[in-house]
Amino acid sequence: MKKEKKGKIVSNEDTKKQDKITKKYENDIEEIFKKAIKESSSIILDVIEEIPKIKNVCEILVERLNDGGKILIFGNGGSAADSQHFAAELVGKFRSQSRKPLPAIALTTDTSALTAISNDWEFSYVFERQIEALGKKGDIAFGISTSGKSLNVIRALKKAKEIGLITISLSGKYTHEMEKVSDIVISVNSQDTQRIQEAHSLIIHLICEGIEIMLNQENK
Numbered sequence: 001m002k003k004e005k006k007g008k009i010v011s012n013e014d015t016k017k018q019d020k021i022t023k024k025y026e027n028d029i030e031e032i033f034k035k036a037i038k039e040s041s042s043i044i045l046d047v048i049e050e051i052p053k054i055k056n057v058c059e060i061l062v063e064r065l066n067d068g069g070k071i072l073i074f075g076n077g078g079s080a081a082d083s084q085h086f087a088a089e090l091v092g093k094f095r096s097q098s099r100k101p102l103p104a105i106a107l108t109t110d111t112s113a114l115t116a117i118s119n120d121w122e123f124s125y126v127f128e129r130q131i132e133a134l135g136k137k138g139d140i141a142f143g144i145s146t147s148g149k150s151l152n153v154i155r156a157l158k159k160a161k162e163i164g165l166i167t168i169s170l171s172g173k174y175t176h177e178m179e180k181v182s183d184i185v186i187s188v189n190s191q192d193t194q195r196i197q198e199a200h201s202l203i204i205h206l207i208c209e210g211i212e213i214m215l216n217q218e219n220k
Helices: 012-066 078-091 111-120 123-134 151-163 176-181 193-218
Strands: 002-005 008-011 071-075 104-106 140-145 166-171 184-187
Touching: 012 071, 012 140, 012 166, 012 184, 012 193, 071 078, 071 123, 071 151, 078 104, 078 140, 078 193, 111 123, 123 151, 140 151, 151 166, 151 176, 166 176, 166 193
Parallel strands: 071 104, 071 140, 140 166, 166 184
Antiparallel strands: 002 008
């Protein structure tokens, strides 16, 4: 028995074969999704080990913000998006609508500055230059790198330390380079960029929630 499909004659045998391939593909995709969810859940649970550091970061940020400091946040690609996300939660709100807006700037959003610095000097200088322009002693430089090796992030953190900023970083499993230029490194126990980014998003939310809780306690 044969039937027409898009102007072609296709046998039932061909149809069965295609259905079998499609089913296998669907099953493979489902298994890939299940594996990804399990991996992500396991890595996120490992973040529990970083809670003391996360709490310490919240305390430092609240102290610096209360003293008139600001947070300068930066990273590349997905970490650039996380930088903007983090800044938006602080300037706007995380949960509390009653707390004051907090000064936080993502150094990933000014396309004129980003392209001018990259074009006139080099891309590895793109955040360092902004730190030099905007940072002052008592501010916080918050660098994000899933690899832990992003040169422009490392250079910016190094410059921030020289100026007198407190330096905090988010990384994946590899922390060697970030530790040289950071007062605190919060790491994720993975070398998979996607899984690290998922955990970074959670950590950013934890920091935002911690800051709001601490600020609300101060105002009681």
